[in-house]
Amino acid sequence: MFVGMAKAMREPTFWILTALAQQARHGYGIMQAAAALSEGRVTLQAGTLYAALDRLHAEGLIEVDHDEKVDGRDRRYYRLTVGGVAALNAEVDRLAQNARTAGRQLAARAPQARPDLGPATA
Numbered sequence: 001m002f003v004g005m006a007k008a009m010r011e012p013t014f015w016i017l018t019a020l021a022q023q024a025r026h027g028y029g030i031m032q033a034a035a036a037l038s039e040g041r042v043t044l045q046a047g048t049l050y051a052a053l054d055r056l057h058a059e060g061l062i063e064v065d066h067d068e069k070v071d072g073r074d075r076r077y078y079r080l081t082v083g084g085v086a087a088l089n090a091e092v093d094r095l096a097q098n099a100r101t102a103g104r105q106l107a108a109r110a111p112q113a114r115p116d117l118g119p120a121t122a
Contacts, residue, residue: 011038016044016052017080020062062080062084
């Protein structure tokens, strides 16, 4: 069960959980949603996805929502658990804090010459 994310979540895990944030999805649906939501930065392969789903299930972050048969093929749908929602929220907070810290550091940066603009002026 989720008790707190001490370290950064791997990017594929983040996008799998994000793909499940609004609704239950089957494997191919998760792959499509992760690619769309990440704007193509993450493309999950079937082997990687199903290994991750097994791990996330074992960690209590996702659970099976239901199974169905479509055109003679089995589809298993997954959904976030309460722990999965908490883990995703913790990662969103961690990323937001990192972005705020980096933004403050950039804002406090002393003006420097930029090669494209010439010397900085005060």
